[in-house]
Amino acid sequence: MEPLDLELDSAEVELPVEPMLVNVGPSHPAMHGTVRCVMELSGESIEHVDVQVGFLHRGFEKMCERGTWTQVFPYVDRCNYVSPMLNNVGFALACEKMLGIQVPDRCQYYRMVLGELARMSDHLTCDGAMAMELGAFTPFLWMVKARDLIWDIMEEETGARLTHSFGRVGGMAKPPTDGFADHTRAVVKQVQSIMSEVERLLFGNRIFLDRLEGVGIISAEDAISLGWTGPCLRASGVPYDVRKAHPYLKYGEVDFEVPVGTRSDCLDRFLIRIEEMKQSARIIEQCLDRMPTEGPVNVDDPRVVLPEKEEVYSTIEATIQHFKIVMEGLKLPAGEVYSYSEGGNGELGFYMVSDGSGTPYRVRIRPPCFLATAGLERIITGQMVADVVPCFGSLNMIGGECDR
Amino acid sequence: MAQHLVDLVRQTFPAVVLSSHAQHGDETVVLAPSAWLEVHRFLKTDPRVQMDMLADLTAVDYPDREPRFEVVSHLHSLSLGHRLRLKAAVGDSEGEVVEIATLTGLWASANWLERECFDMFGVKFVGHPDLRRILLYPEFDGHPLRKDYPANKIQPLIPFRDVDNIEKVAPFGVDEGMSFGRQTHDRWGKPDETN
Numbered sequence: 001m002e003p004l005d006l007e008l009d010s011a012e013v014e015l016p017v018e019p020m021l022v023n024v025g026p027s028h029p030a031m032h033g034t035v036r037c038v039m040e041l042s043g044e045s046i047e048h049v050d051v052q053v054g055f056l057h058r059g060f061e062k063m064c065e066r067g068t069w070t071q072v073f074p075y076v077d078r079c080n081y082v083s084p085m086l087n088n089v090g091f092a093l094a095c096e097k098m099l100g101i102q103v104p105d106r107c108q109y110y111r112m113v114l115g116e117l118a119r120m121s122d123h124l125t126c127d128g129a130m131a132m133e134l135g136a137f138t139p140f141l142w143m144v145k146a147r148d149l150i151w152d153i154m155e156e157e158t159g160a161r162l163t164h165s166f167g168r169v170g171g172m173a174k175p176p177t178d179g180f181a182d183h184t185r186a187v188v189k190q191v192q193s194i195m196s197e198v199e200r201l202l203f204g205n206r207i208f209l210d211r212l213e214g215v216g217i218i219s220a221e222d223a224i225s226l227g228w229t230g231p232c233l234r235a236s237g238v239p240y241d242v243r244k245a246h247p248y249l250k251y252g253e254v255d256f257e258v259p260v261g262t263r264s265d266c267l268d269r270f271l272i273r274i275e276e277m278k279q280s281a282r283i284i285e286q287c288l289d290r291m292p293t294e295g296p297v298n299v300d301d302p303r304v305v306l307p308e309k310e311e312v313y314s315t316i317e318a319t320i321q322h323f324k325i326v327m328e329g330l331k332l333p334a335g336e337v338y339s340y341s342e343g344g345n346g347e348l349g350f351y352m353v354s355d356g357s358g359t360p361y362r363v364r365i366r367p368p369c370f371l372a373t374a375g376l377e378r379i380i381t382g383q384m385v386a387d388v389v390p391c392f393g394s395l396n397m398i399g400g401e402c403d404r
Numbered sequence: 405m406a407q408h409l410v411d412l413v414r415q416t417f418p419a420v421v422l423s424s425h426a427q428h429g430d431e432t433v434v435l436a437p438s439a440w441l442e443v444h445r446f447l448k449t450d451p452r453v454q455m456d457m458l459a460d461l462t463a464v465d466y467p468d469r470e471p472r473f474e475v476v477s478h479l480h481s482l483s484l485g486h487r488l489r490l491k492a493a494v495g496d497s498e499g500e501v502v503e504i505a506t507l508t509g510l511w512a513s514a515n516w517l518e519r520e521c522f523d524m525f526g527v528k529f530v531g532h533p534d535l536r537r538i539l540l541y542p543e544f545d546g547h548p549l550r551k552d553y554p555a556n557k558i559q560p561l562i563p564f565r566d567v568d569n570i571e572k573v574a575p576f577g578v579d580e581g582m583s584f585g586r587q588t589h590d591r592w593g594k595p596d597e598t599n
Contacts, residue, residue, distance in 0.1 A: 054537075054540060065555075066555060227512075227517075347459065351476065353464055361464075
C-alpha cells in the first residue's frame, strides 16, 4: 500500500489528534464482495480513503481467449452472479451484432422476461443487503425469499438457480416451458406483495431513513464524469437508461418509465431500485401478453445454431454441422464491435475483437460496477465512518463483475 | 449514425487522423498517439460533440504489429446520444516502452480504467496521478493480458511486505508453503517432470 498523506490542515483549531488508519476489508461483513478500504480518520470523519479492488480477479478476459465464442457464456455468468441472465443476453447480443443476425420475436420477448426477472433479483439483493447492513434483518430475509421465488422460475427454465449459461448466439438453449407465463405472472405478483410489505416496514423506520438521507451525495456532473450508469446515475437525476436511449430487443415497443432521483443520496439509490422493480414487473406483464406461444426460438441459421439432436443422430449433414460448430467454434467475422445493454448495475458493454478464427481475439467487458466503485472514494471522503456502509451498499458492487 | 463526428474530427485534425472505419455501425477513428489527449479534449468540450462520458478504455495486443498495442477508448455523449470509438497504436514490439497521454484530466473514470489497462497490458499513461496496479498485487510479474503471457504461468510466492510498526512474522519464505498448489500447476506446465 502506498503511504497516505498524513498532513492535516485543521490541526491548529482542533485537538492535536493523530490521524488513525483503519483498514476495512477485504473480508469484512460490510464489504460484501471483496473490497478493501484503507481509511485515514480524523476523529470519526474520513479524511482520505484508498479503495482497493481486485481480490476476486480470476482472469476472465484471459480465459475467454482460450476457447470458442460459445464457451464464453459460462464465464459471463460468473461476472455479475446475481443477474447472470442479463450478462448472457448481453454477450449473445454482442455476438449477434457482429454476425448481423436478429433472433425471432418469441426469443426476444423470452430474453426480455428473463432479463427483467434477473434485474428484479439483482435489485432485491442489493436493497436487501443494504437494509441488512443497517440492522434491518427482517426485510433482508423477505427480499431473499422473493429472490428465491424468481430463482425458482430460473431453475424451471434453465435447470440452474444461479449460473444458468442459458444464452446462445442466435437464440436460447431451450424454448420456454409450458407453464412459463403462468408461473411468472404468479411470482411477479408475489414479489410485489412482498415488496409492499418491505416498504411498509422500512419507510416507517426513522433510523433506517436517517442513515440514508443526505448521505453519499454526488452531483450529476461528477457521476457522469465517473462513468456511472444505471440506478446510481439515475439517482443523480440523469434519465439515462440504455433500454430507453438505445432500445434493443423489443424495449422500444413496451411501455415503461425511467425513474430518476432528485437528491442523489443513498436513499435515492435505494428508492430507484425499488421503483425499477415495479417497472420491470410492468415490462414482464406486457412481454408475456405479446410473446407468441408457438414458433421458433432460435434463428434459422445453420452457421450458428446447433441442429436438432434427432437429426444429428440420423443424418450426416447435421452430424457434420454439429461437429463443426462444437469443435471449431462459431466463426464470427473479423473485426471489432462494441455492444451495450442495460445490466443490473448499468451499461454492460462488450468490446470484442475477432480475427475470424473460432476463438475470440479479445473480449473486453465494460463492468458498470467497476466504475461505480471508483466513485466510492469521492462519495465517502468527508463523511463519517459509519456512512461507509450505506454508501458502499448503495453502489451495488458485485465482486465478480468488478474484479472479473 | 455518427459519421458526421468522424468528418468533424477529420476536418479539425487533418494531420493526425490516420484512418477511420465503421463496422457494425460503430464509427472508429484511428489517431496518431501524439494527438490522443488533444482530440479527446476537443471531443469533450466542443458543443457539437459534447462527449461527457468516457464509457470505456482498454487496449488490445497485436504482437506481430509495430506499434504493438492499440489503446481503445469509447466515448459517449449523454446529452446528444452519440458514440465514437478512438484508437491509437503505441509501443515497440518488445512491449518495453508503451506510453500514451492520460485522460484523467478530462474524465474521472479514466483514473481506474487506465490503472486497469496499465495492470493488464503495461501501457504507461503519462501524467496519471496514481498509476498503480489495480486488480493484481504490486509484486505481480508481467502483464497478463499480453498475448505473450502464458495463461498457465505460475507467479512466484512473495513474502509478507515490510510495513513499519506492524510486528508480523512471515510464516513461510519465498520458496516454501502451498506445496499442493504448486505441484498441481507444475503438472500442467511441465509434463516431463511430474514423475
